[in-house]
Amino acid sequence: MSNDADLMNELHWLIDMVQTIEVGLVVLDRNFNIALWNGFMENHSGVSPNAIKGKNLFEEFPELPAAWLKKKMESVYLLKNRAFISWEQRPFVFQFKNYRPITGRAEFMYQNVTLLPLASLTGQITHISIIVYDVTDVAVNKLQLKNANERLEHLSQTDGLTQLHNRRHWQECMNREYERFNRYGDPVSLVMFDIDRFKQVNDEHGHVAGDKVIQHIAHLLSQSLRETDCAGRYGGEEFAVVLTGTTAEEAYHFTERLREKVASSAIQFGGKSIQVTISLGICGMDDFVDNESQWLACADQALYQAKQQGRNRTVIYSE
Numbered sequence: 001m002s003n004d005a006d007l008m009n010e011l012h013w014l015i016d017m018v019q020t021i022e023v024g025l026v027v028l029d030r031n032f033n034i035a036l037w038n039g040f041m042e043n044h045s046g047v048s049p050n051a052i053k054g055k056n057l058f059e060e061f062p063e064l065p066a067a068w069l070k071k072k073m074e075s076v077y078l079l080k081n082r083a084f085i086s087w088e089q090r091p092f093v094f095q096f097k098n099y100r101p102i103t104g105r106a107e108f109m110y111q112n113v114t115l116l117p118l119a120s121l122t123g124q125i126t127h128i129s130i131i132v133y134d135v136t137d138v139a140v141n142k143l144q145l146k147n148a149n150e151r152l153e154h155l156s157q158t159d160g161l162t163q164l165h166n167r168r169h170w171q172e173c174m175n176r177e178y179e180r181f182n183r184y185g186d187p188v189s190l191v192m193f194d195i196d197r198f199k200q201v202n203d204e205h206g207h208v209a210g211d212k213v214i215q216h217i218a219h220l221l222s223q224s225l226r227e228t229d230c231a232g233r234y235g236g237e238e239f240a241v242v243l244t245g246t247t248a249e250e251a252y253h254f255t256e257r258l259r260e261k262v263a264s265s266a267i268q269f270g271g272k273s274i275q276v277t278i279s280l281g282i283c284g285m286d287d288f289v290d291n292e293s294q295w296l297a298c299a300d301q302a303l304y305q306a307k308q309q310g311r312n313r314t315v316i317y318s319e
């Protein structure tokens with residue numbers, strides 16, 4: 001007798017716990033009709049167990065991904081094995097609001113979901129249990145960390161003044177393109193350029209104006225680039241660009257367009273209009289280039305010649 005009472009108590013406690021546990025519990029029959037709907041599900045959906053028992057899950061919640069979820073459940077029936085749905089795969093199955101104070105910024109509850117086959121006394125799988133875990137805290141923390149890491153990575157690769165690649169990152173990009181040329185032999189050109197008589201700009205208008213000029217030129221450069229090109233601020237007023245899939249002659253069209261854009265534009269600063277020009281050197285990848293440093297040195301030499309020949313021009317390196 002006391003054994004029976006123990007069992008009854010145990011059952012009673014279990015039912016109580018199922019109702020109050022901070023985990024969603026749903027039991028469905030073969031036709032996806034609801035046999036059990038616990039307190040967690042009630043609290044978050046606003047639908048009471050009495051109101052929903054016996055009703056079809058997908059008719060009551062038309063926003064559920066029915067085709068996808070049914071396919072998952074069919075495989076649980078077929079394989080008699082549990083299935084897991086992680087928030088990283090699908091942020092939620094049930095569209096519940098997030099009420100957590102700490103992760104209040106999340107618009108919905110992130111969920112991990114387990115689909116569990118439930119056997120009858122004869123051992124047949126007649127029902128399926130959906131177990132819903134609220135993992136909003138974990139998900140939000142992980143997403144924030146990922147976001148912060150991405151921002152840090154971006155910062156470590158970017159020049160603060162121009163938002164172009166910084167020198168180190170640009171160099172990595174140039175090395176990659178050099179390797180790609182060695183492997184596939186596609187044309188690629190390197191351009192080095194700098195602002196003419198920039199010292200005068202600083203001396204006449206001040207350093208802040210000089211910074212504005214650098215930003216302006218970086219802006220014109222960014223506008224002229226293709227997605228695959230790689231542009232960086234190499235030094236103070238010196239820029240470097242790798243133009244992929246581009247011969248030296250094609251690069252010349254690019255640099256002349258950029259040069260003309262710079263020469264025909266003006267920067268307004270402190271009530272004054274500042275005009276500058278740039279000089280550019282191109283080194284197309286060719287047999288005479290033995291390594292990355294030489295590639296860079298040749299472009300730099302072409303830039304030097306452009307300065308020597310009177311500035312505001314492009315020179316293509318030739319041996």
Ligand SMILES: Nc1nc2c(ncn2[C@@H]2O[C@H](COP(=O)(O)OP(=O)(O)OP(=O)(O)O)[C@@H](O)[C@H]2O)c(=O)[nH]1
Pocket residue numbers: 194195196197198199200202206207208209210211214235236237307311
């Ligand atoms: N405003 C500003 N000036 C910079 C920055 N980096 C370098 N400079 C200045 O750029 C000037 C470069 O001068 P130079 O190397 O003599 O060359 P230049 O006057 O441009 O003359 P050429 O290159 O021969 O046409 C120096 O005065 C540097 O102080 C920067 O980030 N901001």
